[in-house]
Amino acid sequence: MDHKFTEQIKQWLETPEAERDYAVGALYLLKLSGNQIMYRNIIGQIDRRHDFVDYQLQKYYNFRVADLTRAQVEEMEQQVEAIVAEHIPLAAKADEQPKGKRADHDALPDDIKAKYVENLSILQRMRELHLRLRSVCFSLCRRGGPAAAYEQRKGQRP
Numbered sequence: 001m002d003h004k005f006t007e008q009i010k011q012w013l014e015t016p017e018a019e020r021d022y023a024v025g026a027l028y029l030l031k032l033s034g035n036q037i038m039y040r041n042i043i044g045q046i047d048r049r050h051d052f053v054d055y056q057l058q059k060y061y062n063f064r065v066a067d068l069t070r071a072q073v074e075e076m077e078q079q080v081e082a083i084v085a086e087h088i089p090l091a092a093k094a095d096e097q098p099k100g101k102r103a104d105h106d107a108l109p110d111d112i113k114a115k116y117v118e119n120l121s122i123l124q125r126m127r128e129l130h131l132r133l134r135s136v137c138f139s140l141c142r143r144g145g146p147a148a149a150y151e152q153r154k155g156q157r158p
């Protein structure tokens with residue numbers, strides 16, 4: 001994307017309406033949209049098309065600025081990662097540590113090894129329960145939420 005052109009659009013939009021050159025604005029709009037028919041219609045009735053040119057250029061400017069800010073965010077993320085790696089070594093190494101069993105797991109006592117296996121089964125049950133609760137919540141939301149479910153159950157009871 002041409003940042004200089006975006007700056008030109010910004011400058012054109014920031015000039016007072018009485019001082020704007022709407023022929024230049026129409027050219028900017030032609031460059032942005034590529035619609036020659038629209039350009040000819042604007043130039044043919046330039047005095048009556050000021051609002052249209054203003055609106056269209058503001059719309060395209062907003063799109064271009066949004067793309068520009070995304071690029072700036074990506075650059076800042078890279079800068080933050082570099083700063084974190086430089087100043088906070090533990091945070092930089094947190095993702096590098098392996099998960100799961102320790103390297104000396106086989107050297108641990110048998111009761112500790114049993115706790116590891118027991119915790120895995122507990123973790124599996126917790127995940128299954130979480131998935132069941134999530135599916136119940138989604139089904140309630142599709143039917144109108146908890147209030148609708150309450151009304152259904154209330155109507156079913158004698």
